[in-house]
Amino acid sequence: LTFDEFITHWASERPDTVVLEEGDDAITYSEFERRSRKIVGMLKGRGVEKGDRIAWLGKNARHYFELFYSAARMGVVMVPIGWRLAAPEVAYILQDTGAKILFLGEGFEDMAARAVSELTEKPELIGQVDAIAAIDKAEEAQFDPAGPDDAVLQLYTSGTTGNPKGAVLTNRNLFSLRIPSQEEGQPWSLFDEDEAILVCMPCAHIGGTGLGVMAMGAGIRSIVQAEFTPDGVLDGFEQGITRLFIVPAALQMVVQHPRAKTTDMSAVKYVLYGAAPIPLDLLREAVRTIPEAGFLQCYGMTETTGTIAALPPEDHSLEGNERMKSCGKAVAGVELKVIGEDGEELPRGEVGELICKSPSNMACYWNLPDATESSLKDGWMHTGDAAYVDEDGYVFIQDRIKDMIISGGENVYPAQVESAIYGHPSVGEVAVIGVPDDTWGEAVKACVVPKPGTQVDEADIIAWTSERLAKFKVPKSIDVIEVMPRNASGKILRKDLRAPYWEGRDRQVN
Ligand code: ATP
Ligand code: MG
Known part of the structure; x- marks a missing residue:
């Protein structure tokens, strides 16, 4: 399936359901479908075509998601750039991708000007107010929809171990994994129409942008917050969000916030967390603080479009539970193996490198053929993480091999x-x-x-x-x-x- 198919489908099935909400602003699936064709018109009017790259520098915004989903319909690749990066790092990504346009979130004009000043080939810069005015004026355009294997998103890895690398992700990658579930039909893999997902992690990472895509694929509402704050998440609980994704460091700030004790969290169904190891005591504290929620640990990487293994809610019981140290089992459609130094598959229980075969494995690293070849061998993504798998298929991540x-x-x-x-x-x-x-x-x-x-x-x-x-x-x-x-x-x-x-x-x- 593709962005174009999902957008068309939900615009006719759930025309009045909100797709994106930010503060007091909201847009429904049917309104967005029309607006999206205007965005395509605006992009085409500026000479952007299928296969081109456009970039975003800014905090999370409804406007960003509208640009991304619309560009994806026609196979234009969005490159969201982390807003905490320094000007030379932004310049590096712009140079690497050759983006034609850099769209800016509010307040990023100076940073963008500094970054672009170092480039020989400069992208066109468009601030948020101008972009919205241009979209309002544009004609709804016809376009040739992108296919399942066309690239639509280029996300840079977090740069935890070295330089960030651009992972090229396709329609198939993004929609193969919209639900972290071992089998179809598990309760947390099903969404009610009135659910709302909180998008509070940065859109330059899969835990931000990917969560929005998951919600759009499921035909539900995303509540977009500009950036993570513990208060924002607690406000979200009070507004009735039903799911969110959060990294361990942020989860710690939420559960240790003085307001956490008095906040009504009864609407929350699932707390998805992951992207880094979580200390067991912190996880226990979180489960105790938000007892209404089912906790789902997600393990994955940018290169696998996020979650490839998940630990389901029933494995989060508080007493003497060894499985709470696991990041869970392979999700539907994903195969995991542990290999030794010579690439041989290791028996259950032995620690080696975790590798993954999945329809969500990226197409390639952008401009890095050697890195692509060494990490994606015969379709198996080499995670660089040391892990073992127990008799029941639970994966225990030890740590990064480099660490x-x-x-x-x-x-x-x-x-x-x-x-x-x-x-x-x-x-x-x-x-x-x-x-x-x-x-x-x-x-x-x-x-x-x-x-x-x-x-x-x-x-x-x-x-x-x-x-x-x-x-x-x-x-x-x-x-x-x-x-x-x-x-x-x-x-x-x-x-x-x-x-x-x-x-x-x-x-x-x-
Ligand atoms: P870079 O590849 O640039 O060094 P990065 O690996 O941090 O940065 P990401 O793709 O954001 O970039 O992160 C993927 C990595 O995060 C995984 O390889 C793993 O080491 C870690 N990770 C993700 N989820 C979990 C989890 N649930 N438990 C432990 N570690 C996790
Ligand atoms: Mg990595």
């Missing part, structure tokens, strides 16, 4: 150590890294942001961790830091924490 610490010949996965330390009463946030060590090769170090009003005692945290983990996993040292370095998706930048310790040395990664 694994080898200490005295033993493999230590930082996420597991972080999860153990996180429960300590004086720990607000924690990241675990490997630092050079003459005896052990690498030594485990924890970087801790203290909980407000508490003092971190190194020996106490080490003792706490020793009670919970094997000796070789226990940090040899603790650094107290003020701010956790994170990227726009809230992911911890361990490479930045590692950098000062490895200056002038090469860190071996397998």
Whole structure:
């Protein structure tokens, strides 16, 4: 299926249902269908054709989603650019994609001008007010709809491990995975017509844009918030949102917000969370704070158009539940395997690299044929994540292979150590890294942001961790830091924490 088919379908089946809502502004499926043809008219009038790229620099906005869905109908590829990036990073993406037009969200004119000044081939810049005026004036245009395998979206990876890479995603990619479900017909894979999804994660990531696409595919309403704030999410609960997707760092801010105790959350059916490892104690706290909701963990990557494995609500019971450490089972239509260093499939229970075959696997990395070839082999996406799969098919992500610490010949996965330390009463946030060590090769170090009003005692945290983990996993040292370095998706930048310790040395990664 394609954007064009979904938009036409819902405009006739649910003409009066709202597709996109932002603040007091809303547009229904039938209104949007007509407006969308005007947007196509506006794009065509500016010489944009199928296969061309257009970009968006701004916070989440109804206007962005309207541009994206409309461009996708005719096979023009949208490139949303993270608004927290610095001007040279924005310039890099514009240069890489060769976008013809850069559409701007409110307040991004200066940033765009700075970014574009460095380019030899400059895109046309159109601010939000001008774009909306141009759309209002445009004629509804005819177009040749894009097919299932035409590219419609180019999303850059989060840049957690290196430079962001542009993942080229097609209609088929985006609509193959609109529901994180192991089988059709599970309750959370079905949407009631009156549901509303909160889109609060940045649209430059699959957890933002992808969620809007999921809602549009299901013919329901997306409530778009410009950016994530814990108050915004709590307001959303009070407005009756039924689902949302949120990353662990944001979930922590929501459940630890003083308002969380008094907010009416009874409308929420499902809380989808993922994109980074979640400490077990945080997950338990979240389940206790929002008891009305079914929790669904999502595991996936930009290159797989989001979720490829999901942990269903029934695996979130609070007592002695080993499965809560898993990111779940492969979703419908996805095959997962764990391979060893020579590419051989490993038996259940053994840790290796997780690989994935899925109709949601990206077409390619833009302009990176070598990277495409090494990550997509025979249709299998190599995730770069170390994992094992248990007898029942549950996937246990250990961590990124690049972040694994080898200490005295033993493999230590930082996420597991972080999860153990996180429960300590004086720990607000924690990241675990490997630092050079003459005896052990690498030594485990924890970087801790203290909980407000508490003092971190190194020996106490080490003792706490020793009670919970094997000796070789226990940090040899603790650094107290003020701010956790994170990227726009809230992911911890361990490479930045590692950098000062490895200056002038090469860190071996397998
Ligand atoms: P880059 O590829 O540029 O370094 P990135 O990998 O962070 O950045 P994304 O595509 O946003 O970019 O993230 C995918 C990665 O996020 C996965 O490979 C995995 O390491 C991590 N991840 C996603 N979901 C989960 C989850 N539920 N639990 C643990 N880790 C997760
Ligand atoms: Mg990645």
